[in-house]
Amino acid sequence: MIRHFRKQFIIFSTCALLLVIITIVGSISSVTYFRAHQEVNAVLTILSNNDGEMPARMSPDPLQAFTQPNITRESLSQYRYFSGTLNKQNNQIKVEDDHILSVSPAEIQKLTQRVLRGHRLQGRVFYKQTVYAYRVKDSSKQTNVVFLDETLMLSKALEVTYLGILLGIVSLLLYATVLVLFSKSAIRPIVQAEQRQKEFITNAGHELKTPLSVISANTEMQELMNGENDLTRSTKEQVDRLTKLINQFVSLARLQEQPRMTLSVINASRVTNQVADSFKSVVVQDGKKFKAFVTPKLMIKADEHYFYELISILLDNANKYCDPEGDVYLKLRLGKRRKNVILSVTNSFAAGKEIDYQRFFERFYREDKARTINEKKSGYGIGLSMAQNIVKNFGGQIKISYSNGKISMIITIKKANHKLNGKQEEK
Structure with a gap:
């Protein structure tokens, strides 16, 4: 029983820590991915409002300081993006590729046509093992499609998730090891109390049998001398009940001691x-x-x-x-x-x-x-x-x-x- 209790103690404690780690890592990962998507949308909004080009001036909005990523002209230069602008008069696509090296102008035209055929204002396209988020801005004279390589932002979120999982696993293993090593000490008071209870039941059972035997013998002697009556019958019944109760106590205590x-x-x-x-x-x-x-x-x-x-x-x-x-x-x-x-x-x-x-x-x-x-x-x-x-x-x-x-x-x-x-x- 003690081994079973110790095993249950280790399992429940480890599961409790596992639940806490999953909650923490999951929360951090969710917030990181949410902020990454916010950053993607913010950059796309800035570029789309400027027809796929870097704006000449950027003034921070104090109202959005706590809800949106802080993007400046300097930080905007780290992103990889390009755009394609469809002129509705001559049906020609103008390409802006100053901030991308891995996609050629011809490929940009194809991606632009592909997005315009989908008739969606925003979304994602997968091209050469890279995910590009896009935003469409339509006007009377032209339609501009801005593409942003979101791999950099999402890779940061993925790195945070992997690091959180790794630290969680290491913490869980260390905790389980310490718990196994010190679990005996942790449950020792409970084990001692349980052992004293079993010893008390067994010892008390044996001690109580002696006076019960005397009472039973005295009752039988009284019946031999004065005959059986209601008092002697009641005494014998109560002695039998107490004897059965004591025997059940002892049997239960032995069962809980993991009998052979x-x-x-x-x-x-x-x-x-x-x-x-x-x-x-x-x-x-x-x-x-x-x-x-x-x-x-x-x-x-x-x-x-x-x-x-x-x-x-x-x-x-x-x-x-x-x-x-x-x-x-x-x-x-x-x-x-x-x-x-x-x-x-x-x-x-x-x-x-x-x-x-x-x-x-x-x-x-x-x-x-x-x-x-x-x-x-x-x-x-x-x-x-x-x-x-x-x-x-x-x-x-x-x-x-x-x-x-x-x-x-x-x-x-x-x-x-x-x-x-x-x-x-x-x-």
């Missing part, structure tokens, strides 16, 4: 039939109906003793909380994909519509509605917690469902191969 279960391939069908045969008379004597449906020769990897105990706990719980003259069903079958074995115990429970079934696995939890069904047979709320620990040690899953006035405990355990018979593994 002998996991081997067992015949789940045979064990289930054995438990069903022993519980049938108990259920019928309480005035309820009991039915068992067991698919033969189903094999699972489990501890036979604890598997028997698991079915006994579930049937005992179903019998206690079943409606008077209700039904108790025990089923063992293959799952839909024939990879798992499904064990289900179902009982009639008409008063269970508004019960929080997920809390049934909490120790000492009993719903008030369930308690009032049969106060004399109500348990201590530890049986299902024990069942959950047994299933967890088997590597299976347990869940509760309620439908049509019936509550079902459903256990899923992976089916084992017959070829594995005879092999054992200690856990």
